[in-house]
Amino acid sequence: RKPRNFPPGPKWLPVLGSALAVAKLRKQTGYLYEATAELGRRYGPVVGLRVGKDRQVVLCGYDAMKEMLMKDELDGRPQGPFYETRTWGVRRGVLLTDEEFWQEQRRFILRHLREFGFGRRTMSELIEGEARELVLSLRQQVTSPSNGGSGALVSMHNLFGVFVLNTLWSMMAGIRYSADDIELKKLQNLLTELFTNIDMVGCLFSQFPFLRFVAPELSGYKQFIYIHQKVWEFLKAELDKHKATFKPDDARDFMDVYLQILNSEKKKSSFSESQLLAICMDLFMAGSETTTKSLGFGFLYLLLYPEVQKKAQAEIDAVVGRNRLPTLNDRPNMPYMEAIVLESVRMFMGRTFSIPHRALKDTTIQGYNIPKDTMVICNFHCTLMDKTFWGDPEAFRPERFIDSQGKVFIPDMYTPFGLGKHRCMGETLAKSNVFLFMSSLLQNFNFIVPPDTLPPTTEGVDGVTASPQPFEALVTLRT
Numbered sequence: 001r002k003p004r005n006f007p008p009g010p011k012w013l014p015v016l017g018s019a020l021a022v023a024k025l026r027k028q029t030g031y032l033y034e035a036t037a038e039l040g041r042r043y044g045p046v047v048g049l050r051v052g053k054d055r056q057v058v059l060c061g062y063d064a065m066k067e068m069l070m071k072d073e074l075d076g077r078p079q080g081p082f083y084e085t086r087t088w089g090v091r092r093g094v095l096l097t098d099e100e101f102w103q104e105q106r107r108f109i110l111r112h113l114r115e116f117g118f119g120r121r122t123m124s125e126l127i128e129g130e131a132r133e134l135v136l137s138l139r140q141q142v143t144s145p146s147n148g149g150s151g152a153l154v155s156m157h158n159l160f161g162v163f164v165l166n167t168l169w170s171m172m173a174g175i176r177y178s179a180d181d182i183e184l185k186k187l188q189n190l191l192t193e194l195f196t197n198i199d200m201v202g203c204l205f206s207q208f209p210f211l212r213f214v215a216p217e218l219s220g221y222k223q224f225i226y227i228h229q230k231v232w233e234f235l236k237a238e239l240d241k242h243k244a245t246f247k248p249d250d251a252r253d254f255m256d257v258y259l260q261i262l263n264s265e266k267k268k269s270s271f272s273e274s275q276l277l278a279i280c281m282d283l284f285m286a287g288s289e290t291t292t293k294s295l296g297f298g299f300l301y302l303l304l305y306p307e308v309q310k311k312a313q314a315e316i317d318a319v320v321g322r323n324r325l326p327t328l329n330d331r332p333n334m335p336y337m338e339a340i341v342l343e344s345v346r347m348f349m350g351r352t353f354s355i356p357h358r359a360l361k362d363t364t365i366q367g368y369n370i371p372k373d374t375m376v377i378c379n380f381h382c383t384l385m386d387k388t389f390w391g392d393p394e395a396f397r398p399e400r401f402i403d404s405q406g407k408v409f410i411p412d413m414y415t416p417f418g419l420g421k422h423r424c425m426g427e428t429l430a431k432s433n434v435f436l437f438m439s440s441l442l443q444n445f446n447f448i449v450p451p452d453t454l455p456p457t458t459e460g461v462d463g464v465t466a467s468p469q470p471f472e473a474l475v476t477l478r479t
């Protein structure tokens with residue numbers, strides 16, 4: 001039964017709820033974000049759904065999103081097998097936990113990651129180092145005699161993964177992976193596969209939990225467990241190495257600081273070894289896929305909009321020159337590059353949702369009743385790709401973020417990192433990564449659509465977060 005004054009939406013059928021209506025629209029439009037945006041056009045900016053056991057509210061407008069993100073009683077995260085199985089039966093980590101447990105852990109992570117550079121000068125140096133490695137590795141490919149020294153065909157959508165992860169992992173665990181690390185590559189491929197097969201609102205086995213037992217493979221349960229086990233084993237091996245070399249008075253990275261707390265008598269009950277592994281898993285997942293895909297979409301559009309590439313290169317030449325790589329200190333003087341970063345993230349997040357929230361008690365959004373335990377999620381497509389607001393949302397036009405004085409201007413409607421207390425913890429790191437990786441590459445190389453091939457499609461691959469479809473660029477050295 002629909003609760004009284006619940007947000008409007010498609011009819012609820014027994015057992016399935018509105019699952020069929022959503023699935024039909026998804027088939028027609030190709031994407032879950034498009035399907036729910038269509039429901040927003042039909043029913044208004046607050047759409048009420050039931051998918052299997054889950055009561056879901058999808059927000060399709062800025063006012064509704066802002067109201068939700070700023071309300072404490074909507075700061076919960078969903079519960080159920082999907083959110084518990086990933087950490088072996090109890091919700092742990094920081095991405096999908098709530099209330100006191102989450103507050104304590106979020107505060108601790110932010111405070112201590114800062115000690116190792118997060119948001120500080122050391123972080124810029126780390127990213128600059130990774131950008132340098134990326135440029136060197138691409139230069140080797142481009143100038144390789146096997147390519148006749150005249151450029152190389154480079155697979156762009158997965159070029160950045162390891163370099164992006166290294167900027168976070170150096171602070172978390174003091175580790176820098178090589179771009180050819182087979183184990184890490186395997187793990188990243190598994191994660192990409194997982195992210196393609198589930199949605200931000202869950203998947204078949206989370207909405208119809210009995211399917212775990214009757215159709216473990218078909219419902220995605222088996223794959224979900226397998227991939228989480230692999231990630232867990234990978235992180236556990238790193239933790240074991242840390243424990244073997246741990247010195248109580250000499251914390252080398254975040255893992256060590258956490259181990260210090262675990263060894264101390266004063267530790268609070270939310271701290272445990274499995275919580276440390278869950279934090280690592282959350283940051284691993286939240287930190288690398290998002291930034292990598294923003295870079296992927298960014299370069300895809302730079303291929304499609306060569307004039308944007310030229311304008312960016314002119315700014316880089318004027319501010320940085322060619323004798324050194326860009327640094328974060330150059331950023332205030334490079335509004336066009338900054339605008340390209342904002343536009344790349346818009347193109348990525350405009351194809352996806354926020355992380356789901358949960359009502360901690362009965363409340364309202366835009367006058368509709370939201371009963372306790374309802375899942376509430378923002379459809380960022382409706383704000384970041386809103387035609388009425390942006391005019392030409394499908395176009396890659398960094399100029400939209402530059403005001404008449406040539407300064408960067410960010411409208412309120414631009415909220416790809418969320419708002420309120422759950423706001424993304426990695427916003428500064430992510431934007432700095434995209435800025436330095438893009439500007440360092442554009443300073444040194446030209447990226448064009450390979451001759452005799454069609455330009456890459458802007459159609460993404462649906463999933464938890466959208467990815468660009470695999471595409472290649474012909475990369476040549478700038479002369």
Ligand code: HEM
Nearest residue numbers: 095286287290291294355416417418422423424425426430
């Ligand atoms: C372009 C890159 C990124 C985008 C667009 C992005 C976006 C978001 C969004 C929309 C949320 C959800 C806010 C909410 O639930 O209300 C979030 C949460 C989060 N992000 Fe990011 N993110 C990015 C990169 C990163 C990076 C690099 C990290 C690594 C430190 C990170 C760590 C997190 C964490 C831990 C949360 C959960 C925060 C909480 O619930 O308290 N993100 N992010």
